[in-house]
Amino acid sequence: MGRMVPAKAAFAGLCSSLVGIGLARFAYTPLIPVLIGAAWFSPGQAAYLGAANLAGYLAGALLTQRIAARVPVRPVLRGMMLLVGVAFLACAIRLPFAWFFAWRFAAGFAGGVIMILAAPAVLASTPAALRGRVGGFIFTGVGLGVAASGTLVPLLLEAGIAATWCVLGALSLVLTALCWRSWPDAGVAPATRRAPPARSSLAARAVVLEYGLNAVGVVPHMVFLVDFVARGLGRGIEAGAGFWVLYGFAAIAGPMATGWVGDRAGFGTALRLGFVVQAAAVILPILTTGTLPLAVSCIVMGAFTPGIVPLVLGRLHEFAAGDPAQQRALWGAATASFALFQAAVAYGLSFLFAQTGGAYAPLFAVAAAALALALAVDVVARAIGARQVRTRRSVAA
Structure with missing residues (x-):
């Protein structure tokens, strides 16, 4: 290092x-x-x-x-x-x-x-x-x-x-x-002292919200994966445990891989790419239940369960402009956002699961929609920020 x-x-x-x-x-x-x-x-x-x-x-x-x-x-x-x-x-x-x-x-x-x-x-x-x-x-x-x-x-x-x-x-x-x-x-x-207002506060708030939405995206795999394979697909608990182990080992490699991409491509670009890849992986179990697609889905979501963290942390570090107090404040807000969304969606998806008679497809659909919304929030915030920069430059000129 x-x-x-x-x-x-x-x-x-x-x-x-x-x-x-x-x-x-x-x-x-x-x-x-x-x-x-x-x-x-x-x-x-x-x-x-x-x-x-x-x-x-x-x-x-x-x-x-x-x-x-x-x-x-x-x-x-x-x-x-x-x-x-x-x-x-x-x-x-x-x-x-x-x-x-x-x-x-x-x-x-x-x-x-x-x-x-x-x-x-x-x-x-x-x-x-x-x-x-x-x-x-x-x-x-x-x-x-x-x-x-x-x-x-x-x-x-x-x-x-x-x-x-x-x-x-x-x-x-x-x-x-x-x-x-x-x-x-x-x-x-x-x-x-109290942390000062964040530079590029709109973009920083957008990332805090996106991190919370990403929490929604990972819950179905994190909570329902073993049950989906074992009971939903009728493959038994051993098969479900096998996919969970695959998910776990992907989670080991995930943070280093996403961190490397963030260093090379930039944290903003890597974050948007992460939302796209996760949304595709979450949709896979809805489209097909073959062993290989399910394995790909498990690997991607396992990697991003902890792998999204260095991307968000790196992005917020850019907004903090080297101020440790500011970085702690932004990262604290993001962590609270993730915790709130995760707790709420864990109960919400459990309720949805019960109301639909144990249907798994709606769970993955909600997760994919949340990840798509996270991408949309980032794109819109980026566009607004770029427009504000152009406006300030034209006024200064």
Whole structure:
């Protein structure tokens, strides 16, 4: 990644995304049927625990700016990573439902804070030409968590549910310890002032909205993929799990690939291209259910689930004009947008799924429409911005 980018700092960023998002969120997915089967929770309670994590993530995203204004970023990141590890260990103790709800909320809260603070802390001292690749490396941790959810967690469950919680907690704490001293000096002081209004504010707000719409686009694959293959297509749980593993390994490679494209083509161009490619991939299961098209769809959406992040982060970094406080504010708004859209659409698509008698095509159609709308928002905002520039130049002339 070059002499100017401390490898230790990039590694710390990767560990934080692996712990705060990859494990804290995605490791819970394969636990759900086992928790229900072992009578730890009812199906409804298991779903509410998933929602608790999303609610905590949103709360963390909304409160991060206040936290960063009072406490240096480095101890905040250390504390949030520790919180995830402790939350996993706490869930190994079989107590009433409220206990688990509180700790799953806490893990989500930590993830929201980590998502906003970690990457900007690393990218603050990263050369502009390398920001896409470094950002991609950081968010590879999310993909590693997705892959682990389909491979490592099922193996751990053979030792029991409590043991699985404990191993996940221990792994989180080990990763926290490994990167404890690796956070960079740049960008870790508390903010001493409110961020000024964003330069090119219309374009920045458009990207924040687009990121939220992209959250809608990834939900059907992220939530319904295994069920679609296993029950919807009648291919069984093993086939569904196989596609999920494919999705997970694509998620590992996705951030580095999209970051590389962002560095080469520019983040704006790469972002628009990403919306087009994702929309096409989401439509594929509606058009055909052949194994190869489904595999392509899984690979593309798996890659973009974390891969969209370095593109949006890089684009917002351009609007921040090198101001760390401004970048944190923009990235915080984008993360909150993503969390809001994701939580709302997860419930909305579940309702739609129930109302249509378990039809999957409407879910993919909604996702494709959201991605098409994200592209339209970007194109319109770009056109308006270009017109404003021409107007200012003509007035100055």
